[in-house]
Amino acid sequence: MLFSTKAEYGVRLMVELGRRAGSSPVADAEPVALSALAESEMLPLAYLEHLVAKLRQEGLVSSVRGAHGGYRLTRPPAEIGMLDVVEALEGPITPMECFQTDREGRVLCSHESDGDSACATKLLWTRVQGGINKALTGTTLADLVEFADSHAPRATLAGNAA
Amino acid sequence: MLFSTKAEYGVRLMVELGRRAGSSPVADAEPVALSALAESEMLPLAYLEHLVAKLRQEGLVSSVRGAHGGYRLTRPPAEIGMLDVVEALEGPITPMECFQTDREGRVLCSHESDGDSACATKLLWTRVQGGINKALTGTTLADLVEFADSHAPRATLAGNAA
């Protein structure tokens, strides 16, 4: 497997936030308590705390402390690329240990100086990384929210008005 | 990182075999001892044995036992897609634990029956997997051999005639 449950849970968390925000202008949305998210996604609360912390550090969600606190998105879902989300959770996405990318897709291999046939594999990993990045940047949170809504009826999302 | 050193070493091993085979018709090529490959790539021999075993099980290389034995490719490099190589080494490439692919890119998610918003993430992982598969199937061993040759002079590959 490529990604761990960190990405899985974290993305689901973001999707849930996106669904609950609906079409409201982000800052107006009621903050959602993590316990509510944990329950509706059936995920361990204590673990989610760690994940949401990473999302917050990357500025993808903001938090409100104290009673009636919770989390909300900092931007509308359509402006959130999934590369940011996944990287916030999993760390930098590189196909191989020796790789560092400079955010433009340019690739540096750390043992490039062997003179030998070092990194004959570079071409391959570069292509793979390109494929992943393209898939990840080409998908926004809004895409996933829409997908989820259309596949999991759940009435009209009973969480908000009820 | 996406792939472990298993893929890295294994691919390099395949590339070396491809370079040494040159343009000879595969079956004619002298089998190359693993110790020679280990030395030229500076990789631990004992570890390579395990990797090459997987490649053999998948029919990507064939072995000759006894003195003057070794390994050779079973097909010309241009007919070896890197997806086969990487999957032989790393096992099935799936973006997420719950995924199984039926070799056509069709995706099954094992916890699809939750009724809930299970796998809102499916769309994302599917796209990612598509990107990876495309990169991997679209690259052949011949591509890497050529790339390696052009980047690591090493005379005209001193190993063969000398």
Add this chain to the structure above:
DNA sequence: GCCTAACCCGACCTCTCGGCTAGGATTTGG
């Protein structure tokens, strides 16, 4: 007919990391 170079195979070992739990400290509405 042995010796040795090679492939073959399974057991083991260490270290990191994923996945999670525990427990507390801090903030804040009612």
Add this chain to the structure above:
DNA sequence: CCAAATCCTAGCCGAGAGGTCGGGTTAGGC
């Protein structure tokens, strides 16, 4: 001031990566 929430740090357990080791088997060369 209490309860609900976010925050923070520490630790635990199992699995898998990344090897190593020791032996078994096959076959060319003297």
